[in-house]
Amino acid sequence: MSLAKTVLTLCLVILPRLVFPQALNQVYPQISNIRPALAYDDKHFYISGINNLDPSRLDYLKLDQQGGVVQNFRKHYNDSLSRMYNAHNGLLSKGSQLYSVLTNYVPPFPQDSAFIVINVLNKANLSLDSAIHFAVPGFKYSEAFAASWDQDSNLLITGSVRTYDIPSRHLLLLLKFDKDLKPLWYTTVNGTPAQGPAGPTGADIVVSDNGHILVTGNPYYYSAKKMTFSARFTPDGTKEYYQEYFHPFGSWGMHCVDKGNGTYQYVLNSWTNSSGSNNQLHVGIMDTTGRLVSRDTIGLNNRAQAAMDLIQTSDGNYYTSGAGYYGVEYCFGAKFSAQGDSLWYRSYRYQDTFDLHFPESFFEMPDSGIVHISTFVDLHNPDSVPQGFAWLYKTDEHGCLIENCHLQIEETQFLAWTFYPNPSSGEVQVELPQAGSISIINGLGQMVLEEQFPYEGSHRLDLSQLAEGCYTIRYSTRDIVDERIFILH
Numbered sequence: 001m002s003l004a005k006t007v008l009t010l011c012l013v014i015l016p017r018l019v020f021p022q023a024l025n026q027v028y029p030q031i032s033n034i035r036p037a038l039a040y041d042d043k044h045f046y047i048s049g050i051n052n053l054d055p056s057r058l059d060y061l062k063l064d065q066q067g068g069v070v071q072n073f074r075k076h077y078n079d080s081l082s083r084m085y086n087a088h089n090g091l092l093s094k095g096s097q098l099y100s101v102l103t104n105y106v107p108p109f110p111q112d113s114a115f116i117v118i119n120v121l122n123k124a125n126l127s128l129d130s131a132i133h134f135a136v137p138g139f140k141y142s143e144a145f146a147a148s149w150d151q152d153s154n155l156l157i158t159g160s161v162r163t164y165d166i167p168s169r170h171l172l173l174l175l176k177f178d179k180d181l182k183p184l185w186y187t188t189v190n191g192t193p194a195q196g197p198a199g200p201t202g203a204d205i206v207v208s209d210n211g212h213i214l215v216t217g218n219p220y221y222y223s224a225k226k227m228t229f230s231a232r233f234t235p236d237g238t239k240e241y242y243q244e245y246f247h248p249f250g251s252w253g254m255h256c257v258d259k260g261n262g263t264y265q266y267v268l269n270s271w272t273n274s275s276g277s278n279n280q281l282h283v284g285i286m287d288t289t290g291r292l293v294s295r296d297t298i299g300l301n302n303r304a305q306a307a308m309d310l311i312q313t314s315d316g317n318y319y320t321s322g323a324g325y326y327g328v329e330y331c332f333g334a335k336f337s338a339q340g341d342s343l344w345y346r347s348y349r350y351q352d353t354f355d356l357h358f359p360e361s362f363f364e365m366p367d368s369g370i371v372h373i374s375t376f377v378d379l380h381n382p383d384s385v386p387q388g389f390a391w392l393y394k395t396d397e398h399g400c401l402i403e404n405c406h407l408q409i410e411e412t413q414f415l416a417w418t419f420y421p422n423p424s425s426g427e428v429q430v431e432l433p434q435a436g437s438i439s440i441i442n443g444l445g446q447m448v449l450e451e452q453f454p455y456e457g458s459h460r461l462d463l464s465q466l467a468e469g470c471y472t473i474r475y476s477t478r479d480i481v482d483e484r485i486f487i488l489h
Helices: none
Strands: 025-028 033-040 047-050 056-065 069-078 083-094 097-106 112-121 127-134 141-149 157-161 170-177 183-189 202-207 215-219 230-235 241-244 251-258 266-270 278-288 293-298 304-312 318-327 329-336 342-348 354-362 372-375 388-397 418-420 427-432 436-441 445-454 455-460 467-477 481-488
Touching: 033 083, 033 354, 033 372, 033 388, 047 083, 047 388, 047 445, 056 097, 069 127, 069 354, 083 157, 083 304, 097 141, 097 157, 127 202, 141 170, 141 445, 170 202, 170 215, 170 230, 170 241, 170 354, 170 445, 183 241, 202 251, 230 251, 266 318, 278 304, 278 318, 293 329, 304 354, 318 372, 329 372, 342 388, 354 436, 388 427, 427 467, 445 455
Parallel strands: 083 141, 112 141, 141 202, 329 354
Antiparallel strands: 025 388, 033 047, 047 056, 056 069, 083 097, 097 112, 112 127, 141 157, 157 170, 170 183, 202 215, 215 230, 230 241, 251 266, 266 278, 278 293, 304 318, 318 329, 318 354, 329 342, 354 372, 372 388, 418 427, 427 455, 436 445, 436 467, 467 481
């Protein structure tokens, strides 16, 4: 394989033996799910997930340090439910117990109501100690999209509530429970009139040293303007501010870390083209009024990439991970300095190139490695119906799944060839620096068109016979394989 090949590959090699000695890189068919959640203590990992083929099934796994299953617990809910979703970082470890936060949706189609579920499990034998069902009074839907602890180990949940009078109208929700899981207070926030009937949905929580609570939004619900928001609250739930952010092509999804000096480090997903097929990761500083006082760009060009969380690492830098698309799906990890300088960007896959990989959450371990929980969907060569599994993997402090990968060339951008227009209505012009082939690949990984070009220069592709949608265009020569995405409309 040429070092110029831009499609990344994944090798499985054991990491150095540290606190969690063996490299973690495996999937768990016991949790055939969407949006898995992850927690850990000094001895075990814990995973929860909802079955994507049987929405009534909720599974929990207890794993040893090598990722082996120690115990499992399965709970079935009412068969009439529509679906369930874990909250982001919705599996929390505290003492001898796990706190599992999710949303339960109830039909008829698409769903008539939703309520928040909090399961408390005994970690010793992975059994259910208690369960709380909660709905905010006066609202049809109460949805949990993220969970965290406050300074006093009280449970905080953010998400949204929906009204009865306007079906699609929802409001930002912040909810606090005491140690006995009795609600202490809740607050809701309307969006601005410019949003229309949609409204903000909380998807991340940051608690500052002084107890103030920052909530930011992710793209579970958003208006046509594709906005991002942040909202800050006092420890008793009083709103200090609510701020929305718009960028020329749209923005969605912000995650923050408290810097301890009255400001926040953030990563924000922002579109770089009107179709939304390409994204950049903007990083910078936000003050306590929600004002963005600086911004830099990390990530790679000409691809879709969306950060799903942000942490500060023990070396004082920052790490974000998320989902990417560059002709194929992949998970990415990116580290940057407090000054916004990119340190590295790496991609990860469990197996086949055209499978779906979607990270949900991640933590830094005592050995400075980072453990991730992701959804893996076996699309390329499934044994039967493609299913989603929980994928647990751990990288070292350099983002490597293999030892010393940071000493190797992992990805080289080859940008000397071009194609236009993008999006296209059927005809594409390609400019090639040398002889090669152009392949067109659909969203299922199937090659739908291939043409050979025996000489360099300008060439025309007629794609009018293809259906509208998102495709990969692949340029191949004897030494180079480069893939881009484009939209056919």
